Amino acid sequence: MLLLSGRRTAHSYLKIPIAFDCTSFCYIRKQDDLAVLIRQTKLILWDEALMTNKLAFEVVDRTLRDLTDRNEPFGGIIFIMLGDFRQVFPVIPRGSHADIVYASIQNSYLWESVEVFHLSENMRASDAVVVHPNLGNCTFADWLLCLGNNELETIDEDYIKCPYMMVLPHADTQAMVVAIYPRLHEGQATNEYLHERAILAPHNKEVLLINAIVLSYLPSAQVNFLSADSAKDMEVANTYPSEFLNTLEVSGMPSHKLLLKIGAPVILLRNLDPLAGLCNGTCLIVRRFTMRVVEVEIIIGKGASNVAFIPRIKFISGNNGLPFTFARKQFPLRLAYAMTINKSQGQTLSHVGLHLGDDVFSHGQLYVAFSRAKAPANIKVLLPDTVHGRSGLMRNVVYEEALL
Ligand SMILES: Nc1ncnc2c1ncn2[C@@H]1O[C@H](COP(=O)(O)OP(=O)(O)OP(=O)(O)O)[C@@H](O)[C@H]1O
Secondary structure, three states: OOOOOOOOOHHHHOOOOOOOOOOOOOOOOOOOHHHHHHHHOOEEEEOOHHHOOHHHHHHHHHHHHHHHOOOOHHHHOEEEEOOOOOOOOOOOOOOOHHHHHHOOHHHOHHHHHOOOOOOOOOOOOOOOOOOEHHHOOEOHHHHHHHHHOOOOOOEOOOEEEOOHHHEOOOOOHHHHHHHHOOOHHHOOOOHHHHHOEEEEEOOHHHHHHHHHHHHHOOOOOEEEEEOEEEEOOHHHHHHOOHHHHHOOOOOOOOOOEEEEEOOOEEEEOOOOEHHHOEOOOOEEEEEEEOOOEEEEEEOOOOOOOOEEEEEOEEEEOOOOOOOOOEEEEEOOEEEOOEEEHHHHOOOOEOEEEEEOOOOOOOOOHHHHHHOOEOOHHHEEEEOOOOHHHHOOEEEOOOOHHHOO
16 A cells, blocks of 8 residues: 655645646656556545545546556546535635536536445544533534534524634634633743644635734744745836735745744645655744754654755746736745634644634635534634624535535
């Protein structure tokens, strides 16, 4: 059996193109070692499959049919997709409800070859067996199912009551930081302490603000690393000066300003060295830095406790809804005290802060956020400062037609 260790993604391993359509193939030639391995493969497991655009599966399907010379789904290799239809669906930038559902594997030509098996027990919440009046006299696991299936009582169409026990009494970000990261100012946080907690928010802009606030609690000295941003095209460079480019936040790119302190947890934004455990999404702790390199320790997974040196690298903005592309040279790092709800999918956390400065906006986000925790007592929710939020209500978006 071959396991993709070090959190290596299927996109990276199977060489799926970054931009793909219904005619694309993976970059694997018939004589490559990977093609030989694929021809010997009997079973492929793909986790978080429902977050993946159906076109990516179709690219893999076409490639496997070609490499194996067998005109069957995935070239006859048994393909197990793991996922939960209550969780988030593929991200389609500026996509509508219909666009998002259309991009899900259910709407692929492959779906007619899929057999669905249901898992029945929530192992993550298996210790939270107490029936709680705040949860409508349900266990946490049953309440989560009702949340994900849109079976909780709704008000104003898609608002539901946040269980009172989880509502943060002082509705501000500082209170959230103290609740989720107690005693951080003492500077004694262990790898385990950092790895088992996170503050989740729907949007990146809130995540950046929360990260900066949490970092301010750390007693070590702060350094601000600025990126070098430039437009390739002279005409674009004259229209959009680098001061303007500095203000842009682009998905998958680090920020222009990267605030770091020794002891801060960060997420790697690039597959730098998968064999050494340095992949997109790897959790690291900053140990030392100079202006040219950041020394980090891998927190968990392949290479845990190993030290690595992260250089600045060049990111190209690509097709991100901007009318031009630009380059940003920066460390491929982002602070990891807070992350988007979508990024948290797949994780298990002991302490979850849900920062709803803005309500969730897409299918399954509220379910994913609450279901990261093992028990309801360790979830703290900051409700939006809106009429609904002040009444203890939060938005839940569920595309019911897509639930199985
Ligand atoms: N058979 C089991 N016995 C005990 N604990 C388990 C078992 N299976 C899973 N767990 C625990 O449950 C938690 C969630 O497991 P896992 O991450 O595999 O779930 P998942 O189905 O991928 O969830 P999600 O997609 O929501 O992230 C982990 O903490 C794991 O250790």
